[in-house]
Amino acid sequence: xxxxxxxxxxxxxxxxxxxxGCTHGIIHRLVAEAIDELGVEGxxxxxxxxxxxxxxxxxxxxxxxxxPHGRAPAVATGLKRAIPENVVFTYxxxxxxxxxxxxxxxxxxTRGENITVIFVNNAIYGMTGGQMAPTSxxxxxxxxxxxxxxxxxxxxxxxVCEMLATLDGVALAQRVTVDSVRHIxxxxxAIKKAFQNQLEGRGYSIVEVLSTCPTNWGLSxxxxxxxxxxxxxxxxxxxxxxxxxxxxx
Amino acid sequence: xxEKVLMKGNEALAEAAIQAGCRFFFGYPITPQTELAAxxxxxxxxxxxxxLQAESEVAAINMVLxxxxxxxxxxxxxxxxxxxxxxxxxxxxxxxxxxxxIINVQRGGPGLGGIQPAQSDYWQATKGGGHGDYHMMVxxxxxVQEMVDLVSDAFDLGDKYRMPAMILADGMLGQMMEPVxxxxxxxxxxxxxxWAANGHQNKREHHIINSLYLQPQKLEEKIRERYERxxxxxxxxxxxxxxxxxxxxxVLVAYGASSRIARSAVNKAREMGLKVGLIRPITLWPFPxxxxxxxxxxxxxxxxxxxxxxxxxxxxxxxVQCSVPVHFYGRTGGIIPTPGEVLExxxxxxxxxx
Numbered sequence: 223x224x225x226x227x228x229x230x231x232x233x234x235x236x237x238x239x240x241x242x243g244c245t246h247g248i249i250h251r252l253v254a255e256a257i258d259e260l261g262v263e264g265x266x267x268x269x270x271x272x273x274x275x276x277x278x279x280x281x282x283x284x285x286x287x288x289x290p291h292g293r294a295p296a297v298a299t300g301l302k303r304a305i306p307e308n309v310v311f312t313y314x315x316x317x318x319x320x321x322x323x324x325x326x327x328x329x330x331x332t333r334g335e336n337i338t339v340i341f342v343n344n345a346i347y348g349m350t351g352g353q354m355a356p357t358s359x360x361x362x363x364x365x366x367x368x369x370x371x372x373x374x375x376x377x378x379x380x381x382v383c384e385m386l387a388t389l390d391g392v393a394l395a396q397r398v399t400v401d402s403v404r405h406i407x408x409x410x411x412a413i414k415k416a417f418q419n420q421l422e423g424r425g426y427s428i429v430e431v432l433s434t435c436p437t438n439w440g441l442s443x444x445x446x447x448x449x450x451x452x453x454x455x456x457x458x459x460x461x462x463x464x465x466x467x468x469x470x471x
Numbered sequence: 472x473x474e475k476v477l478m479k480g481n482e483a484l485a486e487a488a489i490q491a492g493c494r495f496f497f498g499y500p501i502t503p504q505t506e507l508a509a510x511x512x513x514x515x516x517x518x519x520x521x522x523l524q525a526e527s528e529v530a531a532i533n534m535v536l537x538x539x540x541x542x543x544x545x546x547x548x549x550x551x552x553x554x555x556x557x558x559x560x561x562x563x564x565x566x567x568x569x570x571x572x573i574i575n576v577q578r579g580g581p582g583l584g585g586i587q588p589a590q591s592d593y594w595q596a597t598k599g600g601g602h603g604d605y606h607m608m609v610x611x612x613x614x615v616q617e618m619v620d621l622v623s624d625a626f627d628l629g630d631k632y633r634m635p636a637m638i639l640a641d642g643m644l645g646q647m648m649e650p651v652x653x654x655x656x657x658x659x660x661x662x663x664x665x666w667a668a669n670g671h672q673n674k675r676e677h678h679i680i681n682s683l684y685l686q687p688q689k690l691e692e693k694i695r696e697r698y699e700r701x702x703x704x705x706x707x708x709x710x711x712x713x714x715x716x717x718x719x720x721x722v723l724v725a726y727g728a729s730s731r732i733a734r735s736a737v738n739k740a741r742e743m744g745l746k747v748g749l750i751r752p753i754t755l756w757p758f759p760x761x762x763x764x765x766x767x768x769x770x771x772x773x774x775x776x777x778x779x780x781x782x783x784x785x786x787x788x789x790x791v792q793c794s795v796p797v798h799f800y801g802r803t804g805g806i807i808p809t810p811g812e813v814l815e816x817x818x819x820x821x822x823x824x825x
Contacts, residue, residue, distance in 0.1 A: 234677075263671075263673065264670055264671055264672040264673040264674075265670035265672065266670065267540075267541070267668050267669065267670060269537075276683060277683075279679045279681055280679070282677075283677055284670070284671065284677055285668035285669065285670055285671055285677050285678045285679075286668065286677065286678075286679045286680070286681075287536075287537065287540045287567075287668050287679075287680040287681075288567075288679070288680065288681040288682065288683055289533065289536070289537075289563075290533060290536075290559055290560060290563045293529065293530070293533035293536075293560070296525065296529075296530040296531075296533035296534050296536075296537065297533050297534070297536050297537035297540070298537060299523070299530075299534050299537060300495070300497065300533065300534035300535060300536060300537020300538035300539070300540070300541070300543075300545070301537040301538065301540060301541045301668070302537075303495060303521045303523065303534070303537075303538060304495060304521075304537070304538040304541035304542070304543035304545070304669075305541045305542075305543075305669050305670070308541075308669060308670045309670075325526050325527060325529075325530065326526070326529075326530050326533070328526075329525070329526035329530065
């Protein structure tokens, strides 16, 4: 009997630390599959960001650099400028990308840095134990919004793809999720395209993946997927916000 | 012997970096290092290099981190408030064992301070600035020619010891013009960086450039290994110029711009028959403790002269180990002391002891 299911080559054999039900594992797999299918592991350099995914440097089989909190796009810029023939990607959470690293994100995007950005949005700071994130929803209860996120004092969540889609340097801005087989297949396609864009020199490509955090949301993995569908997806609609390959047609 | 050209300090630093093989520069505008970045923006495209104006000093130093991780020879420059912003990145660069050259053309502080020359970032440069147990090599040129020479050393030694190196200049040196001979080193071979994260090409294990060690034992082990390198540097890389110190009763200690003034004061004092000399630290970390300890065997007193409220003087005291008195004279906030002011201090100290 032939092998019908394998671990992607671009994932190492190191045991992952992610909580049960967390969707980081699926997203790691999709990134690794894209790298495998494009045959670029040997020249890929990933940038791990501060947050739950910081130890992704142990999980991806390609060369990895760990960036200070929020600075992954700047580190990726330095890498890509120094080794333009390589494939450079960042893997960032919402606190990293949309709070402390907003300036680095916006400017890497507007410069059209030819990098691939995987943005995992789970509406909470996971690693530090569940504080309000820039993407926490209005009313969402977190450790630092115990009465729910009050927009009068804490302001509104940031819709990253919509914001970045206004910038000329952006090649692809697409929001996907991994709550179902169909959505996982779409996410995979988007991630692969974000890498493909880099190989074709198109500029900054970001794929935002709506993700769950059962631990800090205080829900079971199944409930967390339901919460994602009924709360996150209406606020953060899935879709393609910018795609220069479509504009070319 | 290469022909001498008249150059501004900031521009000489930039050209020296290019001559040393640096092809990546990431900066952010700030006075008084302005000419350095401007020069880089003009020169880098001519040598197939990269000049990039970042969105902040924070971003610039992290671009440096990325390019260095890829194995490139890379530099950034700024002035005091900007170096505060870079300090986070410098800590990460040190914690990731990456080489990089950082230029600080110092101005007055704290806060926005002023834009005139100062030396009040000595502590920041030599004692950290960023968090954690780490050092970077710190070089203190006192002439435009020395700026040129030390840039090349900063790159080479940074590569050798896998650590960041800083050129601690100031607004006076950055803005002044002097004749310089540029080294004819263009095209020299740079060291191989076998540790770089530049793609494993399916031929080796993956490289991880990292400063995170969640197990305290591992982190301590890593830091101890780094400190073994630091000890070698403290042993082998101290540099200082000793000027008329052999028979000196009073030894001035001054670096960079203030050493030029101290030297004038020493010469005037000697004309007056006073036995005064100067030790000019060229490396601030490692601090030239050996030269100072040696002078402390015969000198009756030391006088640290700085453009600050007294920062390097602490290291002079540590090197002298209470064997003789250590005095201090400084001006700060962008004021440059005159040789006359320093001479007055010399006379005051030697007053009862001629």
